[in-house]
Amino acid sequence: MSDVTPLSSIRAEIIKFRSIRSSQWGMGVLLLLTVGISLLIDLGVKSRFAERPEIRLGFDPTANSMGGVFLSQLVVGVVGVMVITNEYSSGSIRTSLAAVPRRNLLVLGKVFIVTLSVFVVTEIATLVSYFVGQSIYAGTKIAARSGAGVLPAHSVIPHTSLSSPGALRAVIFAALVLTLLALCGLGLGLIVRTTAASISIYVALLLVAPILVGQLPASWSDHINQYLPLNLLNSAISQSTGLNSLSPVAAVLTLVAYAAVLIGVGTIRLNRRDA
């Protein structure tokens, strides 16, 4: 009976997202930045692996090949924020809410388009980064130098395949974490409404929070650190869980909780406040 359904709201949001240049740019930048930075990191590893023991120590070929995702955390936040703040800055939020008066459905449509677009693009980006990285590692011969025992008994840089334990999980979790961060951005945008303020808060939560937590007594900061957004991506894609860090699954679940809280609060505010 009703014209406005979850599906119709999703279809409208897909059209909105596809029809503006900034989201096309956002997706392009996300793909190129992730793959490009990952490649630069791979090339650094390739040229220095033999002589730099600190690179060899605990070298995680899977996580390392996707190194670009760390910078992409900033891009996905901006993408998520702008999906909603765009509507406030242009004023089109009023047209949107007149067309979709049940505001939860508007949020649903936006959650869907952010999840779909960011997950697909970041999954492609992490897969490409992964394969490029592994083939670079596999193709880099290391001369067995003096000081036996220091260098592991590999003739090439250690590498993995998707069937190696934990590798496929890491590739999927990297994209999942970026998608959840984009949803956190969407939630912040719903709460704050302006692009500049939302992005500032996002960046502060990501980059400034670790500095502040670092000022706390070690017994506290060690505990809190593992829940900081900046550390969750690393926890989610690492093959070994370090001391005072979450397991990959726990890291992803923590981010699910963050995204759910932000979008939940944002939706409540959207429902209660004037448009």
Next chain:
Amino acid sequence: MIQLEHVTKKFGNNVAVNDLSFTVAPGVVTGFLGPNGSGKSTTMRMILGLDSPTKGTAIVNGKPYRQIQRPLREVGALLDAKAVHPGRSARNHLLAMAASNKIPASRVDEVLRLTGIDGVAKRKAGDFSLGMSQRLGIAGALLGDPHTLLFDEPVNGLDPEGIRWVREFFQSLAHEGRTVLVSSHLMSEMSLMATNIIVIGKGALIAQGSIDDIISAEGGGTVSVRSPRLADLIATLSAHGAHVVSSDADTASLSGITAETVGDLALTAGIALYELATHRITLEDAFMDLTRSSAEYTTSNEKSSS
């Protein structure tokens, strides 16, 4: 049908809409008049469920807007012509709106033609002139072919030809039996377009009814006479309720009396008339009088409370 019942909207301490009640009936264009800042846009946002009233209720077709099942098919609105993402093409803007309400894409092309912007449909809305944006906004309001239509200041930025088109188009929508509410701060425009008007000042209702009723309630205009025996004539007419608005040697302007009565009384009294004419006051005059008195009322109110 749009009904407001004792609607008040406060933004902090600022009372934007003050205990406003009115009904907008189908079949005629209803003008929604008030000076800038009098609360017209706020009222329209409340009708559309965008802003919540502080007190009172706004009802469209028997329901609060946010409970309507088929929003764009029941109510169409143009609130702010420039409130479109500047980077999105006009057609994509309408396609997204249409998709959200399961309106077919063919209807998008129809309303683009209807509003005369089909030729620029692929251009970014940000490159549109205000006039083109108004047409895009009207196209959006028409998407669902709704029975109730709201337009907030739709003629701003239109050229004279566009204004004429809007006027005739809105009237034809009303003749089809639709409810059409059009806001404006331009009285002259409303007098050409609307049959009924609702006048507000400082968020409160000043007058509502048909334009004819409101004008006659404001005194219905003046009668001018020219006569060689003006003083005698005025004495006679004053005895029958006429007031002299202005007069010079042989001409007077009178209110509170009709031209017919003046003619009859002059004949009975045997006074020659050289000229006799009715000057209807314009809606503009009526509006000025109405809103001026509301301003005075508010000012004296503030004085007494301080």
